[in-house]
Every structure is written in structure tokens, then in C-alpha cells.
Amino acid sequence: MAEKTSQEDASSGEEVAPVKRIWYRTTLFNAFVIGAVGFLAPGLWNAMNALGAGGAQRPYLVNAANALTFGILGFLCIFGAPIANRIGLSWTLFLGAVGYPIYSAGLYLNNRYGVEWLVLLGATTCGFSAGLFWASEGAVALGYPEPGKRGKYLNIWLWFRTGGPLVGGAIVLALNHSEGAKKKGKVGYSVYLIFTALQAVAAPVALLLTPPEKVQRADGTRVIIKAESTFKGELKALWKALTRKDILLLLPVFWAAYFNQYSGNFQTYYFGVRARALIGFTSNFGTLLSSQIMSTLLDYKRIPVKKRIVWGFWYAVVVHIVAWVYGWVVQEKYTANPPAYDWEDKGFVEGYFVLLLWSFAQQALQNWLYYLVSTKTDNISELTRFTGILRGQESFAQAVSFGLNTREWVGGRVPLAVNTILLGLAVYPTWLVVRDHVPVEIKRVEDPVTPNTELDSDVEKTAEASAVILPHEKGKFVSAETNVGPTTM
Numbered sequence: 286m287a288e289k290t291s292q293e294d295a296s297s298g299e300e301v302a303p304v305k306r307i308w309y310r311t312t313l314f315n316a317f318v319i320g321a322v323g324f325l326a327p328g329l330w331n332a333m334n335a336l337g338a339g340g341a342q343r344p345y346l347v348n349a350a351n352a353l354t355f356g357i358l359g360f361l362c363i364f365g366a367p368i369a370n371r372i373g374l375s376w377t378l379f380l381g382a383v384g385y386p387i388y389s390a391g392l393y394l395n396n397r398y399g400v401e402w403l404v405l406l407g408a409t410t411c412g413f414s415a416g417l418f419w420a421s422e423g424a425v426a427l428g429y430p431e432p433g434k435r436g437k438y439l440n441i442w443l444w445f446r447t448g449g450p451l452v453g454g455a456i457v458l459a460l461n462h463s464e465g466a467k468k469k470g471k472v473g474y475s476v477y478l479i480f481t482a483l484q485a486v487a488a489p490v491a492l493l494l495t496p497p498e499k500v501q502r503a504d505g506t507r508v509i510i511k512a513e514s515t516f517k518g519e520l521k522a523l524w525k526a527l528t529r530k531d532i533l534l535l536l537p538v539f540w541a542a543y544f545n546q547y548s549g550n551f552q553t554y555y556f557g558v559r560a561r562a563l564i565g566f567t568s569n570f571g572t573l574l575s576s577q578i579m580s581t582l583l584d585y586k587r588i589p590v591k592k593r594i595v596w597g598f599w600y601a602v603v604v605h606i607v608a609w610v611y612g613w614v615v616q617e618k619y620t621a622n623p624p625a626y627d628w629e630d631k632g633f634v635e636g637y638f639v640l641l642l643w644s645f646a647q648q649a650l651q652n653w654l655y656y657l658v659s660t661k662t663d664n665i666s667e668l669t670r671f672t673g674i675l676r677g678q679e680s681f682a683q684a685v686s687f688g689l690n691t692r693e694w695v696g697g698r699v700p701l702a703v704n705t706i707l708l709g710l711a712v713y714p715t716w717l718v719v720r721d722h723v724p725v726e727i728k729r730v731e732d733p734v735t736p737n738t739e740l741d742s743d744v745e746k747t748a749e750a751s752a753v754i755l756p757h758e759k760g761k762f763v764s765a766e767t768n769v770g771p772t773t774m
Contacts, residue, residue, distance in 0.1 A: 309493070310501040312430045316438050318493045319425045320445025322378060325487035326385040326418060328449015329480050330411070332456075332565065333392065349691050350408035351546070354388070355684035357409060361416020362677030363527075366424075366670040367519030374421045374669075375494040381418025382487035384410035389484055393477035416680070423672030427655060428665035429497065431504050432726055435659050436584030439652060443576040451569045456480075458562040497665050511664045526670040531661070531718045535654075537711035539678035542650050544707055546686035547700040548643055554697075555619055555636055557627045564640055571641045575604075575648040583656045590660065590724045597653040598719050602712060604649050608642035609705055615639045620696030651679075660724035682707075 308314055369377040388407030394400040422442075430438040456479055497508040513519045526532060552561045582600070583593050615635060626633045658671045689700050 306501045316441045323446035324449045326382045328446045332450040352684045352687035354408040354412040355680045357412025358416040359677045359680035362673045365417045365420025366673040377421040378491035384414030386481045386484040389481040397474040419676040420673040424669035427659035428668045436580035440580035509664045534714040538715040540682040541707040541711040543679045544682045544686045560628045571645045572648045575645040579652040601650045604646040608646040
């Protein structure tokens, strides 16, 4: 941790001795921590859902459980920011991991013995945990790194989180690749035993996270913390964030981004078990490619940050148009003549690319959204609120979408139509936000005295709640004695 210096010494320009960086305080180490938890907890959860309905033979119980999970998750994401700012990001991340193995155990009992109650109980505990996980994870992934490396670290986080489905998909594929798995049905129960054991490791790993005030960035800058002194103050700040005009305009795209849970039904309707296992494994490479393309664009230094955001927006629009036009064409074909493809069948690739393009477009939009939100503030406490709101609204949308898919709609037209309409309605209000957005990096250049102008105008400060932000020199960590009361993390 940096040696503390008085504000008077720092402001007078007195030379401060360089502080040796400690590897476990670096942004890279903490990116690996958040990535490892993402890999083990939601990553393996995604691996199960990548099978189509958690690997079940019929999607309806699992879709109902997932609707419950995401309904709870939505509330906890939003209110997770005040909780995280009070108990600290490390403990929030710990609590955000403990519920996942219970859900996996429920799927095991259901798969082997037909027990349903633990699936619903596990969905409840998973919802509470996932809400806290997402509220803390987004803030760490975007708030810990240097501003110029947001895209890079967002991609590292995504690589780890997608590593869960990759490893999980490989396990499932290894256990379900035989000739007997050609037909439609459910995966073997041994899959869930492995997933449950791996997810149980996530909570201890979360405790390795460095508190934000001790993080040591490569460029010598500090993570800015301006938490409220009371939980009531946190709720008031959360309400102000929720009612901001730009956040309200972004609500449609928050909903549209992850509304497509019909993809799980699409797999169970039209593909055999081992084909679903192959899809669950290989489709993650499309997700990684999508994340890499968007992150490279968003961190490309030769293009101004505002222009990167604008270009990223239109790129996301184009890939969604391609994915959904293609999806509708194939769906109408399948509605007329429903197939049951194995990976050896001639028409397998055509249906596979529907799922690949949907996930490709979805990931491009999510990367872009998180980056956009991260450029609204340089205060990690406020960023926790923003990412919690973003993920919370995405979760409400997923809850509704999973609920919508508990019914066997003819040809999937209803969920596809709802998703298409949502995406269309989101374009214009999102563009209004993009058009008027001034990234925090630009604000800092225009007003160097007030590095967090946006926050200053939106969140009420008290003497106890404000952190003092001092000048810094590259390679040196300078901080003032800061009174943030019990909210220091």
C-alpha cells in the first residue's frame, strides 16, 4: 500500500519517494481474481445453460427456476451497490459466489432422481448471490484498471468468465459424445457433480481481492473512492443515479441486451444431446472473438474516446441486424419442418450459426455498454451503482424472457418478436445518450481541478463521505488522510 502523505506536503510539491508495487495489489492480479471467481461461479452456470435449459430434457422447470433467479438478481444488483459500498467489495464478491453450487446440486438431484424443490431453492440462493456478484464484479473490472486500459481489462474479465463455459462445455462434451447421445434428451448426472465441486471453490478465491484504496496502478494514479457515510446516504445516491436522464434513456437497451433466452429453447427443440454439448463448447469462441473485436476498438488510442463509443454503437447495431435477420429466416424454416439435428447431419451448421450469431451480437453489445457506463465516472463507488443498475435491468429482462420461454410457443415466434421489438425500440434513446455523452476522460482534461465533475453535480457530498484527491506523479502513489468512515473498503 502507498505510504500516506499529508495534503499540505503533497500540494506543496515536496518530493515523495517512489513506492514499490506489490504484485498482489496490482490491477492485473485483481483482474485475475475477479476473472477466477467469474470462471468458477457464473461461468460454469453459463456452461450449464449453454446446453439448453441446463441440460434438461425439457426446458420448462429450468426456465421457471431461471426466471426466479434473475428476478431476485435484478433487485440485488441494484441494491448491491449500497451493500458493497458498506461492507467492501471483497466480502460482497464472497457472498456473490456462495449460492451457485446450491443451484448446481439442485440440477444434479433433478437430473438423477427427479427432485424439483432444490432446483427452485438453488435458483433463489443463486439469485441473491449473483446479484451481489454482478454489483461488485463490474465495478472491479472497470474501476480498478487505468482509464486507458478499460477495454483490455474488460476483455480479460470476459476471457475468464467465458473460460467457465469453455471448460464446462469440454466436460459435458467429453461425457456426452457417444452414439447414444445423438437423440434429444438430458445430459448425464455426473456433469453436475463436477460443476458443484468447482463452484464451491469460488467463494474463498473472492477473499483475495484487494480493497480499492490499496490497489496500485501502473501509472501511479489511485482508485477514487467517494462513498457515502451512511446506508441512507447510499440509498439516496442510488436513487439519484436511477433517475438520471441518461440512465433512464439507457433502460431499453439494458433490457434488450440480454433478453434472448429463447436460444436455450431453440437448442432443446432442434438439436440432440451431443450436438447441444458441442454447441455449448464451441459457441464460446464466437463470444471471445466478439469481445476481442469490441475491446480492441474501445481501447484504440489513435481514435478519440468519444468516437470509439460512437463507432462501437453502430457496430453493435449492424451485427444485431445480421444476427436477427438470419435467425428469423432459419426459425421460419424450422417452424415449417422441425428438425432434430446431430452434429453429423447436413443441416446442423445452418442452425448452429443462428446460436453463434446471437451470442456474438449479444457480447458485442454488453462489452460496449459496460465501457460506456465506465466512462461516465471515475469514482468506483458511483461506478458500482451504475454497473449494478445496468446488470439489474439486464437481469429483470432475463427473468421476463425466461418466464416467456416456460411456454412452448409455436415456432418461437412470440419470444423472437418481443426481442426484435425491444432491440428496435432501444436504438434511438441509446443514440441520444451516445450523442450527448461526454466521457470522464474529456471532462478531466477540460476541468483538471475537479476530476469527477459529473459526480459532483449528481451526488450530495458530506465531509465524512468525500475522499481527497491529490496530485500524483507517474510511478508514485500519493494519498491524503481520508475520512470515509465505515464505508472504507
